[in-house]
Structure formats: C-alpha cells, structure tokens
Amino acid sequence: MTADLATYNFAYLDEQTKRMIRRAILKAIAIPGYQVPFASREMPMPYGWGTGGVQVTASIIGRQDVLKVIDQGADDTTNAVSIRAFFQKVADVAVTTHTKDATIIQTRHRIPEQKLTEDQVLVYQVPIPEPLRFLEPRETETRKMHALEEYGLMHVKLYEDIAQNGRISKTYAYPVKVDGRYVMDPSPTPKFDNPKMHMSDALQLFGAGREKRIYAVPPHTEVVSLDFEDYPFEIQTFEQDCALCGAHGVYLDEVVLDDRGGRMFVCSDTDHCEDRREHGHVGAMLAPNQEAAE
Amino acid sequence: MIDTPLLKVSGVSKFYGSRIGCKDVNFELWPGEVLAIVGESGSGKTTLLNCISTRLLPTTGSVEYRMRDGNFRDLYHISEAERRFLMRTDWGFVHQNPADGLRMTVSAGANVGERLMAVGDRHYGKIRQTATDWLGRVEISADRIDDQPRAFSGGMRQRLQIARNLVTGPRLVFMDEPTGGLDVSVQARLLDLVRGLVNDLGLAAIVVTHDLAVARLLSHRMMVMKDGHVIEHGLTDRVLDDPREPYTQLLVSSILQV
Ligand SMILES: Nc1ncnc2c1ncn2[C@@H]1O[C@H](COP(=O)(O)OP(=O)(O)OP(=O)(O)O)[C@@H](O)[C@H]1O
Ligand SMILES: [Mg+2]
Ligand SMILES: [Zn+2]
Numbered sequence: 001m002t003a004d005l006a007t008y009n010f011a012y013l014d015e016q017t018k019r020m021i022r023r024a025i026l027k028a029i030a031i032p033g034y035q036v037p038f039a040s041r042e043m044p045m046p047y048g049w050g051t052g053g054v055q056v057t058a059s060i061i062g063r064q065d066v067l068k069v070i071d072q073g074a075d076d077t078t079n080a081v082s083i084r085a086f087f088q089k090v091a092d093v094a095v096t097t098h099t100k101d102a103t104i105i106q107t108r109h110r111i112p113e114q115k116l117t118e119d120q121v122l123v124y125q126v127p128i129p130e131p132l133r134f135l136e137p138r139e140t141e142t143r144k145m146h147a148l149e150e151y152g153l154m155h156v157k158l159y160e161d162i163a164q165n166g167r168i169s170k171t172y173a174y175p176v177k178v179d180g181r182y183v184m185d186p187s188p189t190p191k192f193d194n195p196k197m198h199m200s201d202a203l204q205l206f207g208a209g210r211e212k213r214i215y216a217v218p219p220h221t222e223v224v225s226l227d228f229e230d231y232p233f234e235i236q237t238f239e240q241d242c243a244l245c246g247a248h249g250v251y252l253d254e255v256v257l258d259d260r261g262g263r264m265f266v267c268s269d270t271d272h273c274e275d276r277r278e279h280g281h282v283g284a285m286l287a288p289n290q291e292a293a294e
Numbered sequence: 295m296i297d298t299p300l301l302k303v304s305g306v307s308k309f310y311g312s313r314i315g316c317k318d319v320n321f322e323l324w325p326g327e328v329l330a331i332v333g334e335s336g337s338g339k340t341t342l343l344n345c346i347s348t349r350l351l352p353t354t355g356s357v358e359y360r361m362r363d364g365n366f367r368d369l370y371h372i373s374e375a376e377r378r379f380l381m382r383t384d385w386g387f388v389h390q391n392p393a394d395g396l397r398m399t400v401s402a403g404a405n406v407g408e409r410l411m412a413v414g415d416r417h418y419g420k421i422r423q424t425a426t427d428w429l430g431r432v433e434i435s436a437d438r439i440d441d442q443p444r445a446f447s448g449g450m451r452q453r454l455q456i457a458r459n460l461v462t463g464p465r466l467v468f469m470d471e472p473t474g475g476l477d478v479s480v481q482a483r484l485l486d487l488v489r490g491l492v493n494d495l496g497l498a499a500i501v502v503t504h505d506l507a508v509a510r511l512l513s514h515r516m517m518v519m520k521d522g523h524v525i526e527h528g529l530t531d532r533v534l535d536d537p538r539e540p541y542t543q544l545l546v547s548s549i550l551q552v
Binding site (some may be wrong): 142 | 413
C-alpha cells in the first residue's frame with residue numbers, strides 16, 4: 001500500500017457505510033424499479049457531480065474490478081475524468097475507456113452502444129429519481145401512488161405532451177415500467193437507450209445522492225417505455241451515419257466545425273467510435289473519396 | 295326496480311377533541327336519489343360529508359356502500375387501494391373551490407381524461423374524443439380542450455370539475471357547496487346543468503349547501519343540521535313547505551322574507 005492510499009479506507013467510504021449501501025442495493029435488486037431510501041453520505045464532490053452513482057460504485061467495487069466512467073458518451077469530460085481519478089486514488093483500481101474491458105461502468109447519460117454482458121454492472125448517476133414528481137410534488141402522495149400502482153398521472157403527462165406538440169416530444173428521462181410493476185425514471189439517459197435496458201444481461205444500478213435513493217434493474221428484467229396505443233414509443237432516429245466511423249443506428253452528437261455553419265454528426269459513444277475505426281470502418285469525413293465506407 | 299339502498303350510514307359521529315363535528319347520524323341513500331345536507335355555518339355539513347366519503351375518519355359509526363358486484367362493504371374496512379379505486383371510478387367529489395378538485399397546470403382535456411387513464415385507457419385519440427364529448431356536456435366549447443383551467447372563469451372551472459368527475463360513469467357524487475363561490479347568474483346556470491346531468495345519468499348525490507334554494511332545486515330529500523346533529527330529515531318539498539322543527543321554520547322563514 002502506498003502512503004497516499006493509507007489515508008483513505010478502500011473506495012473512500014467506511015465499511016459500515018458500504019454495508020448499509022449494499023443492503024439498499026440488495027433490496028433494490030429484489031424489488032426491481034422500487035426506490036430504496038438510503039443514508040446518502042457527503043462525498044468530496046458537489047451534488048450534481050454524481051455523488052449517488054459514486055456511492056453505489058464505491059460500495060460494489062473490488063480490487064479486481066476494471067472501471068469505466070462516461071459522461072454523455074465520452075470518457076474524457078471533466079466529470080468522467082475526475083470520477084475516474086477519484087477511484088484510482090481511493091481504490092487503486094484499474095480503469096479503462098474500453099466498454100468490453102470494464103466490469104463496472106458508471107454513467108451520467110448514455111448506455112454504451114456495445115451490448116453489455118452478465119459480467120458487467122452499469123451504475124447510473126441520477127439527479128431526480130421520482131418520475132411522478134412533475135405532477136405531484138408531495139412525497140407522501142407519490143409514495144402512496146407507487147405502493148398502490150396508481151400510475152395514471154404518467155399518462156396524463158404524456159397526454160399533455162401529445163396535445164401540445166402533436167407527438168410525445170420527451171426525448172430523455174423517458175419513463176419506463178419495470179418488471180410490470182414499478183414506474184421508473186431512467187433519468188437522464190436519452191430515450192434512444194431505453195430499449196437497451198430491456199432484458200439487459202448486465203445488472204443496472206441507479207444512485208441519486210441528493211435525493212437519497214437507490215434503485216435497480218436486475219439482469220433479464222422487462223423494461224417497457226410508457227406510451228399510447230395510437231402513439232407508440234419510438235426511439236430517436238438519425239438520418240446520417242457517424243462522420244468518423246460510418247456507424248448507423250447509433251446515438252449521434254452534433255459537432256459544430258466552424259463558424260460558417262459547418263457541422264458533422266459523430267458517435268456520442270466515443271469508445272464505440274474509436275473501436276470501429278480501429279477495425280477499419282471509415283465515415284464520410286475521413287473517407288478519401290467522400291464516400292462512406294460501408 | 296332497485297329495492298336496495300346504495301349507501302347506509304349508521305351512527306356516524308366525529309369529534310374534534312371535545313368539540314362535536316357531527317353526532318350520531320343515520321340515513322340511507324338510494325340509487326338515483328339526491329340528498330341535500332343544509333344548515334348554517336359550523337353546523338357540521340362538511341364534517342359529515344367528509345366522513346361519508348372516507349375523506350375523514352369518523353370517531354364512531356359505519357358507512358356501507360353497495361359495490362358494483364351488489365355486495366355491501368364497510369368503507370372503513372376495505373383496503374386503501376380498493377377505497378381509492380372506488381373514489382376515482384364509482385364516485386365523484388366536487389369541491390367548492392375548483393382548484394381543490396382540478397389539476398390547474400394541465401389542460402382541460404387532461405383533467406377530464408385523467409380518470410380514464412387511471413383505469414387503464416391507453417388510446418390517446420379515444421381519450422381525447424371522450425374528453426371533447428364531456429366538455430360539450432358541461433357547455434365548454436371543444437376549442438378550449440387544450441387550455442389550462444387557470445384560463446377559465448369560476449363557472450367554467452366548476453363545470454370542468456364536474457366533467458372530470460363524471461367521465462367514468464360514477465353512481466354517487468358528493469358535492470360541497472358546488473355553487474358557493476359563484477355569481478348568482480352563474481349559479482343558476484350551473485344548477486340547471488347539474489340537475490340535468492343528475493337526471494340524465496341517474497346519479498345519486500349528496501349535496502352540502504347552506505342555500506335552501508339549491509336544496510329545493512336539486513334534491514329529493516334533505517337533512518337539516520344544527521350543532522352537529524341532524525334535527526330534521528324528510529322529502530325536500532315537505533321540509534320546505536311544512537317544516538316541523540322550530541329551527542327549520544326559522545331557516546325557511548328567513549329565506550322567504552328576502
Ligand atoms: N379540523 C377541525 N378541527 C377542529 N374543529 C373543526 C375542524 N373542522 C371543523 N371543525 C368544527 O366542527 C364544526 C363543524 O364544522 P364543519 O366545517 O363541518 O361545518 P359546516 O357546516 O361545513 O360549515 P360551513 O358552512 O362554514 O362550511 C364546527 O364547530 C367547526 O369549528
Ligand atoms: Mg362546510
Ligand atoms: Zn462513430
């Protein structure tokens with residue numbers, strides 16, 4: 001052990017706190033989609049920086065784990081870099097940017113494009129865990145609504161969206177029903193990723209630090225996005241392919257190239273994009289003859 | 295012919311500490327029947343209405359309701375889930391202040407559609423059509439369907455609240471001073487509307503009012519309350535035309551003098 005590490009307990013939290021959080025996680029796994037209250041601790045970073053996700057990761061991480069941290073789809077944003085550095089410092093674990101090499105992936109928005117496996121855990125940083133909050137601010141009432149499975153309000157919200165916009169315009173934090181029982185907010189992931197939650201091989205854990213809630217979707221669990229029969233759930237579609245790797249049917253970010261209106265669309269999942277390019281895929285931007293290879 | 299009551303209220307009392315809210319109230323309500331509860335301010339009308347509609351736990355007594363399967367259930371012995379389901383399907387509750395019974399920040403259409411969605415309707419077009427129909431029945435024009443009740447007048451809000459309650463075809467509606475906050479001309483129009491709907495739909499209703507004219511217009515039977523007690527109970531025409539209790543006589547004569 002280095003002198004540096006000696007000042008921290010492994011993964012920062014003390015063992016008693018980790019046990020308390022693990023108990024909350026186990027309960028969350030046992031009741032898919034149910035928000036389990038837990039005694040969220042102060043972390044050496046402000047709320048809004050993923051303190052819920054960090055506490056979950058700190059409670060499940062072991063010395064053999066390999067950690068990947070993403071913000072949007074990227075490993076190199078300030079938030080992702082600082083959380084990764086934090087765990088290197090306090091747990092001395094291996095880190096990676098490669099989805100396939102990671103055993104724990106902590107994320108703020110995206111679910112990696114590459115299909116996750118049963119050997120992986122996806123930890124979400126959640127700002128607002130309560131999907132009913134929008135129409136019912138009273139916590140006592142929302143708890144009762146969950147307990148009695150009174151979810152009509154969720155559809156009221158979708159109804160309003162269609163009445164105002166002619167379609168369900170909600171694009172992220174799109175509510176889902178988990179295992180046919182609890183309505184859950186996958187916030188703040190884009191709805192594009194909702195289908196990836198469904199029957200996922202990987203365990204999915206959600207931590208909300210400020211709101212002191214943990215919830216989970218165990219592997220192979222049904223996750224259904226709410227909708228109307230005549231306005232079925234649809235994911236975003238992108239007309240373009242990734243300008244760098246030519247990927248189609250992935251979530252793309254718009255990148256402004258210059259101040260003359262130049263722009264391109266690239267994979268939001270940077271690891272996915274790099275991996276494809278390493279395997280010889282080329283997008284329009286990088287193709288020698290302006291023609292996408294593929 | 296239906297020869298069974300819809301509701302049986304037995305020995306209902308509510309005390310606020312040592313103060314009487316209402317005391318030992320007994321009555322039955324029949325399908326399609328409108329009962330008015332009248333009395334001056336503080337006589338216990340709202341307390342009684344809330345005890346019957348399970349919004350307030352009585353100190354003693356029982357309230358039994360004939361469910362759609364024909365069986366009577368004691369409302370204070372069914373599960374909370376059953377009770378809440380009953381309240382938003384087979385019952386309506388019209389508050390004096392529409393803001394208490396409406397969602398002020400969602401559209402009129404969503405206000406009417408909420409109960410439908412709560413019982414599992416999942417077809418937007420059909421929900422919207424039903425909402426449009428109901429707005430029409432309460433004389434709100436279809437082009438207001440996407441407006442929030444904040445943009446409505448008091449009378450419109452009250453009519454919207456009524457539509458929102460009736461959309462699931464309830465058998466029993468509770469109303470606490472439904473015309474309370476409205477101008478006289480608006481009151482008259484609302485009362486006409488309520489009377490028409492109650493007749494057309496064959497609704498049973500319990501209407502709390504301090505206004506004997508409202509009782510006269512809407513109700514078949516009435517109960518007069520004073521200091522938490524029901525002091526007179528009978529057919530509305532009989533009570534108003536031939537009041538037996540001195541207090542009721544006083545109430546009626548005070549109206550006629552105006
Ligand atoms: N929450 C409460 N706590 C204590 N006393 C109450 C409470 N609510 C009502 N009371 C008392 O119970 C009695 C009956 O009140 P209630 O509100 O039922 O009368 P009401 O007939 O509806 O009057 P109003 O016409 O003014 O609405 C009154 O003496 C009132 O002060
Ligand atoms: Mg009252
Ligand atoms: Zn790409």
